[in-house]
Amino acid sequence: MNENLESRLNFIEQIIEHDLRDNKNDGRIATRFPPEPNGYLHIGHAKSICLNYGLAKKYNGEFFLRFDDTNPSKEETEYVQSIIEDVQWLAGENLSNRIRYASDYFDQMYNWAEELILKNKAYVCNQSPDEMRDNRGTPTTTMKPSEGRNFTPEKNLELFRQMKNGKFNEGELTLRAKIDLNSPNFNLRDPVMYRIIKSEHHRTGNKWCIYPMYDWAHGLEDSIEQISHSICTLEFEHHRPLYDWFLDNLDNVWRPHQYEFARLNLTYTVMSKRKLLELVKNGLVNSWNDPRMPTICGFRRRGYTPESIRAFCKEIGVAKMNSIIDVVKLENAIRENLNKYALRRMAVLRPIKLLIENYPDNQIEQLEAINNPENESDGTRLIPFSKNLYIEQDDFMEEPPKKYFRLSVGREVRLRYAYYITCTGFDKDENGNITQIRCTYDPSTKGGASADGRKVQGTIHWVEVNNAINAEIRLYDRLFTKENPDDPQDPTDYKTYINPNALETIKNAKLEPSLADATAEQRFQFERIGYFCKDNIDSKPKQPVFNRTVSLRDTWAKIEKKQ
Ligand code: ATP
Ligand code: MG
Numbered sequence: 320m321n322e323n324l325e326s327r328l329n330f331i332e333q334i335i336e337h338d339l340r341d342n343k344n345d346g347r348i349a350t351r352f353p354p355e356p357n358g359y360l361h362i363g364h365a366k367s368i369c370l371n372y373g374l375a376k377k378y379n380g381e382f383f384l385r386f387d388d389t390n391p392s393k394e395e396t397e398y399v400q401s402i403i404e405d406v407q408w409l410a411g412e413n414l415s416n417r418i419r420y421a422s423d424y425f426d427q428m429y430n431w432a433e434e435l436i437l438k439n440k441a442y443v444c445n446q447s448p449d450e451m452r453d454n455r456g457t458p459t460t461t462m463k464p465s466e467g468r469n470f471t472p473e474k475n476l477e478l479f480r481q482m483k484n485g486k487f488n489e490g491e492l493t494l495r496a497k498i499d500l501n502s503p504n505f506n507l508r509d510p511v512m513y514r515i516i517k518s519e520h521h522r523t524g525n526k527w528c529i530y531p532m533y534d535w536a537h538g539l540e541d542s543i544e545q546i547s548h549s550i551c552t553l554e555f556e557h558h559r560p561l562y563d564w565f566l567d568n569l570d571n572v573w574r575p576h577q578y579e580f581a582r583l584n585l586t587y588t589v590m591s592k593r594k595l596l597e598l599v600k601n602g603l604v605n606s607w608n609d610p611r612m613p614t615i616c617g618f619r620r621r622g623y624t625p626e627s628i629r630a631f632c633k634e635i636g637v638a639k640m641n642s643i644i645d646v647v648k649l650e651n652a653i654r655e656n657l658n659k660y661a662l663r664r665m666a667v668l669r670p671i672k673l674l675i676e677n678y679p680d681n682q683i684e685q686l687e688a689i690n691n692p693e694n695e696s697d698g699t700r701l702i703p704f705s706k707n708l709y710i711e712q713d714d715f716m717e718e719p720p721k722k723y724f725r726l727s728v729g730r731e732v733r734l735r736y737a738y739y740i741t742c743t744g745f746d747k748d749e750n751g752n753i754t755q756i757r758c759t760y761d762p763s764t765k766g767g768a769s770a771d772g773r774k775v776q777g778t779i780h781w782v783e784v785n786n787a788i789n790a791e792i793r794l795y796d797r798l799f800t801k802e803n804p805d806d807p808q809d810p811t812d813y814k815t816y817i818n819p820n821a822l823e824t825i826k827n828a829k830l831e832p833s834l835a836d837a838t839a840e841q842r843f844q845f846e847r848i849g850y851f852c853k854d855n856i857d858s859k860p861k862q863p864v865f866n867r868t869v870s871l872r873d874t875w876a877k878i879e880k881k882q
Contacts, residue, residue, distance in 0.1 A: 329637040331370070331578055335378055335548060348380025349547045351419075352406065353540065355387045355533075356398040356521075358592030359607040359614045360405045362628070362649070366583040369632035371550055372410050383544055385419040389536045391520035399521070401607070405615040409625050421531075421540050422522045428531050428539055429483070431569050432494060432512060436475045440568050441512060442467035443478040444495045455508055462500040462508045482515060485528045489515045496535075498564060506561045510534055538562030541575040549575045552582040553641060583635065584643040587797040588613045589805045589813055603817055604798075608856075610866050611798045611821045621795060622842060622852035622868030627656035643803065653869050657842050657850045662690050662697060665735065665780045666845040666865075667829045668792055670709035672755045673781065675740065678706035683783075686766075688736040702831050704737055707784040709829045714779045715745070715756050724777035726756065732777040735846060739764040739775055780846045787829040791864045793854070794823040830863075837863065847871070 328336065339346055350371040354364065375382035384406050388394050407414050435441035444465040446454065454463035467475060482492050494513040502508055512535040517528050531539075537558075541549040556579045566572050584590060590613060598604050604611050610621035618628065631652035635644050665688075685701035710726070719727040726732055731741040740758040748754050763770050767778070801816040803809075837843070839855035849871050854864040 330639065331374065331548065331550060331580065331637055332377075334578065335374065338547070339378070344545075344547050347545070347547055348375065348378040349383070349545055350375045350380060350550060351383040351385045351541070351544060351546050353385045353387045353421075353537070353551075354402050355390070355393075356395065356402060357390070357393040358398060358596055359401050359616060361590050361592070361595060361615065362585060362588070362613045362618065363583040363590045364405075365409060365615055365628050366632050366635070367550070367552070368406055368409050369629055370580070370637055372406075373629075373632075374548070374550075380547070381417075382414075383417050383419045383546075384414055385540060385544065386421060387533065387537065387540070388420055388422045388520070388522065389531050389533060391516055391518045391530060394521055396521050401616060405619075408619060409615065409628060411625055419540075419544060420522060421536055422520060424536075424540060424543050425523060425527060425531070427543060428536060431539060431572075432479065432531075432535075433476060434569060435496065435512075435565075436479055436494075437472050438568065439472050440497050441494055442470055442475045442497055443482065444493050444509075444511075445491065446493075447490060451511075455505065456500075458503055464500060465495065465509070467495070468497060468509075479513075482513070483527075483529050485517075487515055489517055491515065494529075496561075496565070498561075504557055504560060506534065506558050507564065510561060534558055534561055535565065538565055538575065538577075539572075541577075542566060542573045545573045546575045549577045551577060551579055553579045553639070554582075555579060579639070581638050581641045584641070585613065585649065586643055586646045586802045587799045587804070588646060589799070591805075594805075594813065597814070601814070603814060610793070610795050610854075613798070620854065620856070621866050622657075622850060623653050624656055624842070627653040630656060646797065647873055650869050650873065654850070654871070657844065657868065659693050660691065660697075661842040661844040661850055663688070663692070663846055664834055664843045665702065665782055665831045666790070666792070666834070666848065666851075667709045667711055667780065667782045667787075668825050668845075668848065669712045670782070670827070670829045671712045671715065671753065672784065673708045673710045673740075674755055674757050675706040675708070675760050676743065676757055677759045680706065682706070683785075686736050700833050702736065702833065703783045703786045705783050705785065708734070708781040709784060709787060710756070710779055710781050712753075714777075715742070715753070717745070717753070725779055726758070726777070730777075731775050732779055733764075733767045733775050734760075735778055735780045736767055737765075737781070738762070738767065739769060739773075782829040782831050784829075786832045788832060788835055789862065790828045790830050790834075791857075791862060792825040792828040792851075792867070793864060794825065794849075794867045796821045796823075828865075830865075834863070842868070844871075 352368050352371045372382050444467045446465055456462040479494055493511045495509045495511050499507045511532050513529045516530050519525055559577045607614055608616035608620045610617055631649050684704045686704050687699050688702050689699055690697035715726040726742045728742050731739055733739055738760040740760045742758045744757045745753050746755045798821050799816045800818045804813040804816040837853045839853045843851045845851050850868040851865045854866050857864045
């Protein structure tokens with residue numbers, strides 16, 4: 320292959336292309352995404368999904384969504400369902416025939432455990448977890464051997480079968496691999512393979528009361544599925560020798576090869592299922608799919624598209640060095656994606672009335688507006704216009720500063736898709752609050768352009784009063800105020816850095832009437848405000864809720880500059 324092309328491939332693609340050239344595994348490529356169903360998926364998992372699924376697609380290989388469901392006490396079917404939904408959404412296809420469960424392999428794993436016992440490579444141990452830790456030794460001292468190390472294979476086999484048959488209580492016995500009392504890699508100091516857990520499993524029910532440890536099970540699962548390239552995050556690098564040891568010591572097993580890549584970390588975000596669960600449990604967010612959450616379902620509800628997340632994952636690439644990615648990259652990916660196909664609409668978030676004094680009473684005009692300047696085929700729509708409009712409160716100032724180009728008394732601006740108007744005055748209530756702004760319009764500027772070439776500096780959006788839809792608008796911002804809320808050097812709890820303004824709710828926004836039949840699948844740009852989508856959970860027929868996916872520009876850059 321051409322060297323230039325090769326250098327543009329990520330390191331895993333380079334490995335795959337070499338393997339294909341060598342016809343390794345007869346050219347078979349298989350990858351998998353192996354979540355433990357103990358929480359909802361987050362944007363870090365998205366990186367792994369895009370990588371594994373993407374490689375299988377690119378190289379015409381097989382992809383499996385495999386549930387690593389080896390711990391019945393933390394796993395729930397709710398999580399299984401959500402994970403399937405999220406992975407399919409991200410992949411953009413139904414994957415029902417690609418789904419696998421580690422629990423389907425329990426019998427095979429059990430037989431392999433007996434094989435190791437008979438080969439005198441595994442034994443039953445009666446130490447408690449505390450004793451095990453105390454006996455493990457230090458990098459310079461040897462591990463204190465467990466009694467079971469010297470039992471005969473027959474005795475260990477008998478004990479192991481009794482464990483399986485429920486003769487012992489939780490914590491009483493474990494099965495351990497007999498590997499190395501001195502290894503500098505602690506994963507090889509006789510790791511536990513099975514422990515007793517007497518709880519019901521979401522798939523196998525009460526069939527088992529011993530469950531495989533992750534490290535014992537993981538490589539076997541890859542072997543059973545004949546995964547050619549088992550890709551995982553860097554923290555598993557020191558587990559690889561253990562996975563290899565297990566497979567080396569079993570007869571006639573397929574040998575997968577593991578490759579490690581750097582996990583995704585994002586600024587202003589925490590990325591651990593345990594912490595995300597804590598946010599939900601403590602009521603700091605409303606749910607796993609709260610649009611403030613960095614979960615895939617949270618992003619989906621907020622209006623992120625699968626294309627934008629895939630584009631983001633592609634942009635950040637695959638490396639072998641851990642780093643923290645600026646969340647701005649993710650926000651830019653969704654902006655870029657939505658700019659292409661979001662339908663432009665007008666919405667007034669904080670309305671104030673505008674009265675056009677010289678516009679005929681009782682007249683309603685239908686004005687043509689472009690749906691999407693980026694895509695002509697989206698066409699145009701008609702929006703009603705009359706003498707009573709809503710505009711944004713902050714598009715008017717009583718005493719404007721120099722560079723304010725919107726409305727103030729005597730100033731002329733353009734009403735988007737409509738006319739030029741000139742502000743003539745305003746009304747106040749007894750408390751001194753502005754209740755209405757007055758203006759006149761120039762009928763010769765229909766469509767928003769003047770025949771005499773007169774220019775205006777400001778264009779503002781509006782919604783006609785009688786046809787407006789009332790809506791609730793939810794403006795989202797980053798969930799944390801600190802760039803690295805999870806900093807291991809910082810003793811302060813990450814929850815302290817929750818951004819209290821991550822959600823702002825606006826109750827009485829006014830939308831143009833075409834939004835009456837908006838669906839949750841559609842994406843909108845509310846002109847001059849940001850990208851929005853309809854909330855599919857909280858919207859009611861007469862009171863829709865819209866979520867802001869992302870603002871039009873990166874407002875944080877400005878704030879950070881000021882600081
Ligand atoms: P967490 O650490 O957030 O609790 P996990 O690693 O325990 O997640 P698993 O269900 O074990 O979650 O992960 C499934 C797959 O996703 C694993 O292969 C893991 O390496 C990968 N993964 C998890 N977090 C990230 C991340 N931040 N970036 C990339 N891949 C990740
Ligand atoms: Mg894990």
